[in-house]
Amino acid sequence: MSEAIVEQVKKYLTGSIPITPISQGAEAVVFTTEVHPYLPKADNQPSTKYIIKYRPPKQYRHPTIDKTLTKHRTLSESRILSKLSSLPGLNVPKLIACDVYNGCIWLEFLGENLPNGAGFSNLKNFLWMNSSDPYNKTVESTLFKVGEQIGLLHWNDYCHGDLTTSNVVLVRDGESWAPHLIDFGLGSSSTLVEDKGVDLYVLERAIVSTHSSFAEKYNKWIIEGFSSVYQSKGKKGNQKLKDVINRFQDVRLRGRKRSMIG
Numbered sequence: 001m002s003e004a005i006v007e008q009v010k011k012y013l014t015g016s017i018p019i020t021p022i023s024q025g026a027e028a029v030v031f032t033t034e035v036h037p038y039l040p041k042a043d044n045q046p047s048t049k050y051i052i053k054y055r056p057p058k059q060y061r062h063p064t065i066d067k068t069l070t071k072h073r074t075l076s077e078s079r080i081l082s083k084l085s086s087l088p089g090l091n092v093p094k095l096i097a098c099d100v101y102n103g104c105i106w107l108e109f110l111g112e113n114l115p116n117g118a119g120f121s122n123l124k125n126f127l128w129m130n131s132s133d134p135y136n137k138t139v140e141s142t143l144f145k146v147g148e149q150i151g152l153l154h155w156n157d158y159c160h161g162d163l164t165t166s167n168v169v170l171v172r173d174g175e176s177w178a179p180h181l182i183d184f185g186l187g188s189s190s191t192l193v194e195d196k197g198v199d200l201y202v203l204e205r206a207i208v209s210t211h212s213s214f215a216e217k218y219n220k221w222i223i224e225g226f227s228s229v230y231q232s233k234g235k236k237g238n239q240k241l242k243d244v245i246n247r248f249q250d251v252r253l254r255g256r257k258r259s260m261i262g
């Protein structure tokens with residue numbers, strides 16, 4: 001984690017907001033904090049965690065272009081999150097605040113640490129955690145629900161753009177887990193079956209690459225959950241489902257050809 005970036009963010013937050021860095025990706029640096037950006041902390045309430053996602057300036061870009069791009073991407077991610085939170089049944093982090101000029105958004109913190117040091121509760125770690133009993137009922141129902149979340153997203157004509165197993169966070173719901181989709185930095189509103197097919201393919205590849213022995217069944221459960229959303233919409237849903245699945249298979253075929261040819 002770049003010390004310079006952490007210092008930049010601390011300066012911007014004026015020192016009154018303690019932050020803990022948790023991730024540095026290609027696009028953004030992510031912190032947690034227990035301070036809400038504008039609400040006072042209620043007395044005797046357990047502390048709540050929030051996410052601060054900061055897009056630092058990129059030195060290799062012209063400063064004016066850099067500012068425009070940062071503003072555009074921060075605004076785009078905030079806008080899509082606020083639209084998605086109003087879709088019934090779809091689980092995404094709540095957008096709390098957004099400062100587009102400084103490339104900063106505040107989000108609800110989701111998830112928790114898995115038992116026995118298995119790491120943060122994203123889908124990737126959850127599948128690793130279950131690898132000694134890979135086809136248990138909790139895994140099956142969780143993957144079905146992951147598929148439902150993607151089905152809801154696509155049915156409403158939104159695409160994720162970077163659907164990896166780290167971008168699915170599991171939130172405990174009694175004995176089971178409720179999948180939430182995070183990181184809409186590349187998200188978009190799209191009616192194109194191509195974009196939807198690519199989302200499904202990216203997730204399938206992510207599962208094949210990290211959980212290859214169980215991937216066939218895992219991907220089948222995800223597609224079952226995905227299909228159930230479309231099938232619940234009647235004749236129109238069934239037709240649209242066929243179109244998306246056909247395109248998904250085309251995208252998969254193109255991917256295979258590309259990896260054979262190199």
Ligand SMILES: Nc1ncnc2c1ncn2[C@@H]1O[C@H](COP(=O)(O)OP(=O)(O)OP(=O)(O)O)[C@@H](O)[C@H]1O
Pocket residue numbers: 022023024025026027028029030051053093107108109110111120162166167169182183184185
């Ligand atoms: N709302 C959230 N609740 C809990 N953890 C989160 C949340 N948002 C982000 N994170 C954590 O921070 C990490 C990085 O966040 P995010 O994927 O949004 O940033 P990014 O810079 O686009 O990352 P990358 O370049 O790796 O895709 C996530 O993998 C997750 O562990």
